[in-house]
Amino acid sequence: MIDQFALSQALDLLFSSFTPWLWVIPGLMIGLVFGSIPGLQISMAMAVFLPVTFGMDFLQAMLFLTSIFTGGAYGGGVTAILMNIPGSSSSIATAFDGYPMARQGKHNEALGLGLAASVVGAFVGYMLLMLLIQPLAAFVLKIGPLEMVVVVLWGLTLIATLNDSALSKGLLAGFFGLMLSQIGMSTTGVMRTSVGMPYLIDGLPVVPAMIGIFAASELLRLRGGTYLVRNEDQRDISFGRILKGAGETFKYPGVLVRGSLLGAVIGAIPGVGSSVANLVSYGEAKRTSKTPERFGKGAPEGVVAAESANSSSEGGSMTALLALGIPGGAATAVLLAAFSFHNIIGGPSFIRNQTDIVYSIILGNLGQVVLLAVLGLLSLRLLGLVVRVPLSYLVPSVLAMCAWGGYGITGTIAGPLTVAGFAALGWLMRRNNYPVAATVIGLLLGRMMEGELVRTMQISGGNPLRYMLERPIALVLFAVMLLVLVGAPLLKAMRRRRTTEA
Amino acid sequence: MTGKFHATHAALIGIILAVSGFITWSAVDARASMENLIVTAPVAAVIALLSVLLIASTLLKPAPEAAEDAEEETRDPGIWGDMLLLAGFGVFCYALTHIGFDLATFLFVWAGVVMSGGKGWWQPPLFAAAFTALLVYGFGSLFPYPMLTLVL
Incomplete structure (x- = not known):
């Protein structure tokens, strides 16, 4: 499986001089900053710093850009935990339990859990x-x-498990998200619901919608309080408690391994990637947990499941790029641009002829992971200070940043207005115990679902069931999904019945 | 006696039904083919069904005691404050590209701090000014788009 000669050459390339590592720490810090500010995206950071790589050699450029990618993936989780603002769609599930933990004064532990799982x-x-x-x-x-x-x-089945009060409310919220995803031009080029606004041609901007419905609506609810963490004794930033949280991650080895494996496999699928991986992993952790009722209220397993999946999906997304030359998302598209700047074409010939470089990139990324652990621990003390800011100052400041973030994504008034519209919707939903996360999942996955369904119908000649029988991977995936969704709860119910009878 | 349907809940279901109805009508009007309605049509049907279910279950639920009801209302006195801040936030979002990012942010943060209980007459505007400068020169410098400012 591993070419020993190429591996030794890769080790030589990486460790014979310090040059390839020179830009790794700045890259991780840039990623942490961009990932933790709502509205600044990892792909944006990579694009902004792409010209810097012109003067670097290929390996140095790759390590610099992938370190931004690695740092950004973790940075998004930090704001999801501390302020309920997922930095990107890959951190949505981190907010489900990370933020309730922070509100209970367990922000140190939650940050530690997130870092170790990442x-x-x-x-x-x-x-x-x-x-x-x-x-x-x-x-x-x-x-x-x-x-x-x-x-x-x-990924969509998670909607059914997200409800605080009634299943019907969770489903209505999720289906409303799916309906909102239908605004704009359809996959087949039909214009729907643009109400004469050119901003809506591509549909509702998902990240500003997510910022509005998660963060802005929650901030309105916090208004009138004193601090994010009510108990003064728990408001400190403790290195020891962060480390304790990091250690706690390993109390859930099943969740950690399953999340990492799911993330790597789903991340490898172009176009799906980390935004679905963290949701599927969270859903599976909740379904298989002995205490599913703790999820959404500050369960550490929830943070572990989400963060392990979104971080491992980074490795998965590199598969298509390195082995096939196909970018799986915006960040890997920037990496592909860096490939072309250095006259390198990803794909089977790249793996075959330059295996040492491929191994160097992978080993370099493993090294970055270790550096992320150190840098993450050091930066958490600074980022965690947010719990000490009085809410009277924090609420309007972060609300203003949310609107700026919306503009940063779209570059037009549509971004801030989407944030405001979804803040109002989220406020109404929270007041009436509707899960806002379900709407975001529907909105995020609806358009993806429509495109793939239409393509399936076209390829299958209108008979998707017969077509499915010709697709062994789809059949296996479908069977596993059914087994997990229906089989596992049935088995659990049967076991419970037997125990009560005995 | 039947259950009480709260005004905010009625507003939410009303918005969901109105928006879903409009999207469905618009999609059908644009092209009534299966490819165009593959998600919209089934989702619209489920939303209609769930809304009827929710409305019926709320109305058929026994009404809360008058004392409980009064208690619930006193427990939640901040609704008007929330709505005022929400309206202010909407105006701020609109004003960003019309009066300038700097002025809009300064005014919104100042008013927001006061509305959220910030004490003192000089601290809120000073904080708002410092925060605005930080956003314009920090956050704003990273934007790949032009940003309208009035003063800074």
């Missing part, structure tokens, strides 16, 4: 990439729209 997830993702790059590439090539439909459906 580090382990990224490590597993890159290790899998190194061991299985060729079989994974073959797997990616066999993924068609039907397989994508099954994966997206799996």
